[in-house]
Amino acid sequence: MSNCEHCGSPILLNKDNFGVSTPLYETDESSSSNCGWFCFGSKKSDPTKRSKSPEFPTELREARYQRRTIQFEIDPNSTVFSRRLHSTVSSSILKVSKRGPNETKYGLISPTPKHHLKLLLVFAHPDPVCDSLSKAADKLGFEITTSNTNIGALDEYQAKSHDLVIVDTRAKNFDNDLLCRSIRNTKGSQHTVIIAIVRKSAFERDDVTIASLLESGFNRCLIETTNVLVCVNELIVLKHCDLRTMAQHATCQAMYTALDKCRDLVIVTDDSYKFQYMNAACERQLGLRQEDTIGKTLQEQLVYDTVQINTMGSSLLRAREWSGPMTLKRKSTQETIVSNCRAVPFSCAGRMPTHFILVFDTNSIDPSNLSQSRGSIHSIRRGSTDVRSIGSDYLRRTSLAKLNALPLEAPITKIVGLIDQIRENVGSNGQLVQLIDKVEDILKGSELYVSHVKEDFRMKTDEPVVSDLITALLSKAPQPTVTASSRRSSNDSSVFRPSRTGLIKVPAAIRDLLDTALMWEFDIFKLEDLTRKRPLQHLGMNLFNHFDVCGALNCDERTLSNWLTVIEANYHAENSYHNSTHAADVMQATAGFLEKERMKSIMEPLDEATSLIAAAAHDLDHPGKSSAFLTNSNNPLAILYNDVTVLESHHAAMTFKLTLGDERVNIFKNLDRDTYKLARHNVIDMILATEMTKHFEHLAKFVNVFCTRSSVGSEIGDQSEDYAPILTAENTTLVKRMMIKCSDVSNPTRPLRLCVEWARRIAEEYFQQTDDEKARGLPVVMPMFDRQCCSIPKSQIGFVDYIINDMFEAWNAFIDMPELLTYMRQNYIRWKEFDEQNHTTLNDIQKLQATILAPSITSSIKSD
Numbered sequence: 001m002s003n004c005e006h007c008g009s010p011i012l013l014n015k016d017n018f019g020v021s022t023p024l025y026e027t028d029e030s031s032s033s034n035c036g037w038f039c040f041g042s043k044k045s046d047p048t049k050r051s052k053s054p055e056f057p058t059e060l061r062e063a064r065y066q067r068r069t070i071q072f073e074i075d076p077n078s079t080v081f082s083r084r085l086h087s088t089v090s091s092s093i094l095k096v097s098k099r100g101p102n103e104t105k106y107g108l109i110s111p112t113p114k115h116h117l118k119l120l121l122v123f124a125h126p127d128p129v130c131d132s133l134s135k136a137a138d139k140l141g142f143e144i145t146t147s148n149t150n151i152g153a154l155d156e157y158q159a160k161s162h163d164l165v166i167v168d169t170r171a172k173n174f175d176n177d178l179l180c181r182s183i184r185n186t187k188g189s190q191h192t193v194i195i196a197i198v199r200k201s202a203f204e205r206d207d208v209t210i211a212s213l214l215e216s217g218f219n220r221c222l223i224e225t226t227n228v229l230v231c232v233n234e235l236i237v238l239k240h241c242d243l244r245t246m247a248q249h250a251t252c253q254a255m256y257t258a259l260d261k262c263r264d265l266v267i268v269t270d271d272s273y274k275f276q277y278m279n280a281a282c283e284r285q286l287g288l289r290q291e292d293t294i295g296k297t298l299q300e301q302l303v304y305d306t307v308q309i310n311t312m313g314s315s316l317l318r319a320r321e322w323s324g325p326m327t328l329k330r331k332s333t334q335e336t337i338v339s340n341c342r343a344v345p346f347s348c349a350g351r352m353p354t355h356f357i358l359v360f361d362t363n364s365i366d367p368s369n370l371s372q373s374r375g376s377i378h379s380i381r382r383g384s385t386d387v388r389s390i391g392s393d394y395l396r397r398t399s400l401a402k403l404n405a406l407p408l409e410a411p412i413t414k415i416v417g418l419i420d421q422i423r424e425n426v427g428s429n430g431q432l433v434q435l436i437d438k439v440e441d442i443l444k445g446s447e448l449y450v451s452h453v454k455e456d457f458r459m460k461t462d463e464p465v466v467s468d469l470i471t472a473l474l475s476k477a478p479q480p481t482v483t484a485s486s487r488r489s490s491n492d493s494s495v496f497r498p499s500r501t502g503l504i505k506v507p508a509a510i511r512d513l514l515d516t517a518l519m520w521e522f523d524i525f526k527l528e529d530l531t532r533k534r535p536l537q538h539l540g541m542n543l544f545n546h547f548d549v550c551g552a553l554n555c556d557e558r559t560l561s562n563w564l565t566v567i568e569a570n571y572h573a574e575n576s577y578h579n580s581t582h583a584a585d586v587m588q589a590t591a592g593f594l595e596k597e598r599m600k601s602i603m604e605p606l607d608e609a610t611s612l613i614a615a616a617a618h619d620l621d622h623p624g625k626s627s628a629f630l631t632n633s634n635n636p637l638a639i640l641y642n643d644v645t646v647l648e649s650h651h652a653a654m655t656f657k658l659t660l661g662d663e664r665v666n667i668f669k670n671l672d673r674d675t676y677k678l679a680r681h682n683v684i685d686m687i688l689a690t691e692m693t694k695h696f697e698h699l700a701k702f703v704n705v706f707c708t709r710s711s712v713g714s715e716i717g718d719q720s721e722d723y724a725p726i727l728t729a730e731n732t733t734l735v736k737r738m739m740i741k742c743s744d745v746s747n748p749t750r751p752l753r754l755c756v757e758w759a760r761r762i763a764e765e766y767f768q769q770t771d772d773e774k775a776r777g778l779p780v781v782m783p784m785f786d787r788q789c790c791s792i793p794k795s796q797i798g799f800v801d802y803i804i805n806d807m808f809e810a811w812n813a814f815i816d817m818p819e820l821l822t823y824m825r826q827n828y829i830r831w832k833e834f835d836e837q838n839h840t841t842l843n844d845i846q847k848l849q850a851t852i853l854a855p856s857i858t859s860s861i862k863s864d
């Protein structure tokens with residue numbers, strides 16, 4: 001005789017095979033204890049009194065009463081009832097007799113016994129059976145809700161999530177099947193017990209009715225009875241068997257969730273070391289997948305050294321725990337990890353261990369192996385376990401735990417996870433694993449789309465002028481090496497002086513020219529000439545009217561005109577390229593793109609208005625020097641913007657400074673706050689997108705979305721597929737960025753005479769910068785752009801080869817403007833010819849312009 005370790009009740013002991021004392025259940029009622037789960041009876045209470053008591057208010061009495069009814073109260077007609085009672089007894093007996101060294105005691109994550117169980121009684125027609133159940137439930141302290149309709153019952157259930165639902169299925173015209181399925185469809189209903197009240201005849205006739213009720217989702221059927229005591233019995237059994245089982249399920253669910261969230265690696269095998277379960281940490285860290293390992297052995301999948309398994313096994317098979325170091329191998333890489341293992345035998349049935357539980361402590365993983373893993377999530381994790389220098393292992397663990405608990409996951413984390421899975425599946429192909437590692441390393445870089453000029457760029461182009469140009473355009477600004485006084489443009493021009501004559505009267509020649517304002521062949525230099533270098537004002541007003549920008553911004557024409565005046569005045573007319581003609585040209589290209597069907601289908605009026613505004617202002621107050629020059633010369637703008645995106649930041653900031661600085665030019669003044677925010681965002685985003693160091697980033701993003709097979713379709717112009725990817729705001733943003741970028745560098749895709757003039761102008765501006773750099777002793781950003789020796793045709797060929805060609809092919813695939821590619825290719829051929837004919841210098845080009853190129857632009861050429 002011994003005592004229950006929980007409540008001290010007397011129990012019998014027997015010697016088991018391992019020499020361990022195993023408790024047997026006590027059949028003598030007088031020796032019952034009250035400790036609940038693991039013990040069955042009470043040593044302190046008087047069972048006779050309990051059994052006579054008509055009230056059963058407490059848990060204690062329920063337990064006692066249950067025992068009494070097992071012996072005396074079984075309804076001989078209720079087979080289900082009696083079977084349940086017997087199983088109650090045997091499961092309780094098992095609980096006691098099976099307890100061994102490997103049995104963990106756990107409290108249930110259940111509503112019982114602390115809260116009142118909620119019972120929903122669904123009876124179409126309340127009758128004595130319903131009354132009896134109500135009374136019984138009331139005695140047992142259930143919180144009762146009743147309903148006599150399906151809908152009402154479902155509403156009640158969804159509001160209160162009852163633990164127990166009893167449905168009267170005897171009434172015809174009551175779709176209890178529907179109700180049960182509806183409840184089962186409700187989230188969380190797996191923890192609810194649903195009972196069907198059936199007629200006695202249902203059991204006598206056949207088992208079809210019962211089977212179909214069980215199939216609908218009922219847990220079991222009870223025979224109708226008006227006997228309150230029988231009802232009490234049933235409810236007690238329900239509570240102690242069915243509801244407790246539900247609670248056990250919930251507990252298991254919680255425990256499995258906990259296992260999946262814990263950092264240690266947990267594996268359960270059967271007694272021949274075949275995998276039965278592994279937690280998520282195990283899958284991640286060892287590169288295994290639960291479904292792939294089921295049925296396979298530890299030795300096959302994981303453990304490097306079979307001697308270790310044998311050592312462990314000799315303890316486990318004798319039902320003893322074992323702990324010690326274990327060498328594990330990661331499946332694909334064959335990389336080995338040494339970790340402390342705790343192995344516990346576990347018995348599902350009988351006393352012999354049927355399963356082994358292995359717990360590997362991640363903290364103990366041998367850091368000497370960390371270097372073998374390259375750039376994977378595993379290595380990050382294991383790398384983090386090696387932060388011993390912090391000093392406090394506890395601190396490290398808790399801060400890591402906090403990090404892991406953050407509800408954050410970047411797409412890159414998912415990608416790296418997927419790559420890890422791929423790595424696990426490529427097997428031992430070392431070359432492939434190396435490639436995958438390299439891919440992962442690149443992906444983990446912080447600036448995925450930032451393009452660096454390829455290391456072998458100079459080898460691929462034997463043209464130093466091309467190398468100079470592309471490197472200067474795509475590279476971030478260099479570190480300043482020489483301090484020099486900086487040149488700052490005059491701010492005087494930013495002050496708006498209203499025109500006395502009101503809105504400008506447009507001369508007929510300009511009006512006629514502006515009639516062609518939406519053609520790709522539009523002669524911007526002629527407009528520059530006719531407007532005396534105020535093309536932006538005239539073209540801008542024309543385009544604003546065409547796209548009804550007044551309507552989109554709720555703004556009068558006067559304000560728009562004033563705005564254009566101020567913007568144009570803040571371009572530097574002395575710049576040969578970055579002046580208001582370039583702004584007008586970019587605006588004109590943007591308008592041309594906006595006219596295309598594809599753009600019309602995605603652009604809102606505000607998008608159109610802000611695109612035109614961004615185009616007009618995108619190079620505002622450009623000093624005619626590159627950002628690199630400003631950085632090298634310690635220009636205040638470079639200081640202000642920390643050498644990052646210097647010019648574009650300035651253009652965008654200046655746009656808003658000027659626009660908001662005077663009500664007479666504030667084209668946004670009538671917008672509500674949200675619309676203004678959106679307009680401002682659009683304008684800034686588009687202006688910043690013109691930064692060439694981010695060229696490939698924008699291009700790649702655009703191509704990813706719009707130029708993949710699935711988005712564009714095999715045939716350009718397949719409308720149904722073309723339109724698929726452009727519905728999101730993010731995708732529209734990509735289009736707008738690409739549009740302004742293409743507009744900004746569209747000059748190589750214009751008719752030849754326009755293209756050549758732009759090339760001349762940019763070359764002149766580059767030469768000027770080189771002259772200034774040399775004069776001021778600054779680093780020369782593009783040494784090959786020296787007016788003495790530079791080949792302009794070569795620079796244009798390189799510009800098209802490296803920047804323009806791919807970009808415009810992608811843009812044409814999207815917008816369908818084949819003329820862009822036609823002009824680009826024709827011009828390219830002509831540049832090759834000019835190069836072969838040795839027309840390379842500024843003078844050469846100017847001669848060409850004066851002779852073979854159309855005379856309509858010669859006047860503007862002369863005026864420069």
Ligand SMILES: Nc1ncnc2c1ncn2[C@@H]1O[C@@H]2COP(=O)(O)O[C@H]2[C@H]1O
Binds near residue numbers: 469473744745762796
């Ligand atoms: N035809 C061209 N040849 C060489 N560079 C050009 C040409 N057109 C534009 N660019 C460069 O491309 C850049 C695009 O942005 P920016 O307007 O700031 O400055 C532009 C020039 O530096």
